[in-house]
Amino acid sequence: MSEKLGNGIVVGTNGSAGSARAVQYAALEAERLGVGLDIVHVLPDFTALAPTTDIFPTDLDSDVEAIGRTLLQQAADAAAGHAGTVQCRQLLRVGRTVPTLVDVARDARMIVLGHETVTPLRRIYTGAVTMGVMARAGSPVVSVPADWSPPTGPGRVVVGLKSSRHSAELLAAAFRQASARGARLVVVHAWSLPNMYDDRIVTRTREAAWTAAATGDVEELLAGERAQFPHVDVEVRSVHDQAVHALLEEVEGPDLLVLVRRAHGFPPAANLGSTARALLQRSPCPVLVLPAQDVIAEVQDLELEAAGAREE
Structure with missing residues (x-):
């Protein structure tokens, strides 16, 4: 046992x-x-x-x-x-x-x-x-x-937000971590298109407008947690950049980097995405990786299937 x-x-x-x-x-x-x-x-x-x-x-x-x-x-x-x-x-x-x-x-x-x-x-x-x-x-x-x-003085918690999926549990955890530490929360949303389109469409004409629109979308996702944690100072950074580079730019001095684990690869519950792997290897601060609830369910299903296979 x-x-x-x-x-x-x-x-x-x-x-x-x-x-x-x-x-x-x-x-x-x-x-x-x-x-x-x-x-x-x-x-x-x-x-x-x-x-x-x-x-x-x-x-x-x-x-x-x-x-x-x-x-x-x-x-x-x-x-x-x-x-x-x-x-x-x-x-x-x-x-x-x-x-x-x-x-x-x-x-x-x-x-x-x-x-x-x-x-x-x-x-x-x-x-x-x-x-x-x-x-x-x-x-x-x-x-x-x-x-x-251990950090000394005012702290910072950085959270990487990719999309609205899993945003509720990710942001709730990030706000809790920042609140417990008395730290500032930096919410980073990085966006870009494939290279051939990024240069022709975004860089030349649309970057400012799309960044403003993305920032507005992130603020909507933050509304509930802002109301629950009004004492947490929050900065939103929506940047036109690759996610790994944008987050590494923010993690030189924070207490914690918070990410969520999504389903990747096969089996989907047993793999990390390329962004998480790169940040784990290169981040100078502790990295907290949360398992999303649907990923936890997949893990449990895999365990049940494995147990069933052993019993046969």
Whole structure:
């Protein structure tokens, strides 16, 4: 039976600089929200990985377990140093990292993972875990850069708004984050046409008019949340630009970048779009990715189908 945290925060640790910052971020968030913190380390299953030979160290599992428990204790000590009032649990699991983390965090309020700027070769592993969890989790996931530090002074929360679809849940989450932090909220909507049309139609004649129209549409979507959070200072930036470039221009100093995960690829619930992937790799600030409700439903359907297949 899986041991799960009820409505708290789950953070994954592997001893890297990125996971150290993730533990710090998760501890501070748990303290702010008044919830518990589960610190999870996933060991590889060496039984499955071992070669079919009798020349294999029989004490490997115990050595690896000892390392895992040491990493958990170090992370718990660090969490206590950042937020001493937070109740922590240390969870050591064995299996594939992404599905194990997703399972442990099934009922969590938030999952926090570290993300490091690494070489493309190393990213094959490290990036796959962060993006894999983000693509499959039914809870919000935060990716924390290795050089992150808690903000000081007035903060900023940036939210990337692509369309009206999922805008209600995305904007509600962004306003909540800004309100809790006493931060300014910057709503970025980037728009453009394919290159051949963009230059001939937009740049030459329509850019100002279309930008004004897009800004008006965004303001309409904001009306409900503005009324609910009148104390949140909001800036709307509707720009003629590619989404990744426009958002990276805004995230040099904010507390948080907020995005929503849509259905991409096949299966649609288990993939991130190209914009989210690029921002996760390049953003200098923590990135919060929300699972849209229709994507959560798809994840649950996939899990039910997989369970049915296992039972046959």
